[in-house]
Amino acid sequence: MASSKPVIVRFYRFKNRLREKTAGLAPGSAGISPEALAAAEQALSKMAEDYPDWVSGLVGKLQEQHGRCVDSPEKRNEYFEAINHIAHDMKGQGGTFGYPLITTFADSLYGFTTKRAGDISDNQVELVKSHVDAMRAVIRGRVSGDGGDIGIKLTDVLNAAIAKYQE
């Protein structure tokens, strides 16, 4: 390019090497085989069996942080930070392993521990406990999917707690 003007924008257009690598040079459509997808789904379901044990460890950590909030109110901001972080992890996992209620409850916990200004009230700490309790109930009862009637009941109980303690 023998242009004296400065270049304002460069477009990089490369050969699709990744397609050549995975689908060869022959034209025509290619895709992921349904068998491979099914096998991967199966591997996921197998891992999902361990998920309740894994997540109860995280719920234990939440409970620990809640206990600290009760014992040392002056450090609540720090503990809420930790709670927020755990909730963020949990909301990203539950649905993948067939426990969307964990994702829903974690999302709610994440939400109200994200935006906080000033001192954290006892009510807010109590609200953490309501979320922990709801999650425990999901794990104890192995409430997968939307949980049907039990799922609705758990969600209602949590919502009632939110309404009660929210300032």
Place this chain on the structure above:
Amino acid sequence: MSDYDFDRVSVLLAEDSPFIRSLLVNSLKVLGVGNVYAVEHGGDAIHFLQRVKNEPMKIGVQQIDIVISNWDMHPIDGMMFLRWVRRHKDSPDRFVPFVMITSYTEPDRIMQAREMGVSEILAKPFTIKNIGEKLISIIERPRQFVHTKDFFGPDRRRQKLEIAGPERRLLTDKSEGVEIIRG
């Protein structure tokens, strides 16, 4: 329709949750991906890519074809890692497809990743089908890379729309100041 053969493909995965990490490694392997290198956070991922650049024979990796990274990790998160891949002089391949995994679904967060040059976003919680869709998109619909004074990354215009009215884009392929690099 033929099936993809992922046997020669190398994926670098950065994910701090052991459970999700092992899920992803497992899934990619079952889908047939030949080489999956898993690390715990962005810092380890950068270190790994530096080694790919400086001592490929020693670690036995010539090239990483796809990067998959969680966003929220400590001490180096996915955004810092993405910035390094796209902008740092030591990055072995500034054009590598980069998939960001995230539980952040707020639009401004997604925009932030897009402006940093992310290729695809995989929202948590995800399914195997979602992973498959992202792989297909990377292989079948790669975008040209655009480099301007304030952006480097895959073209943010994904769609080719037929424009009924007059061309209002400031620059076309033939404009002065536009350089096209093919390879």
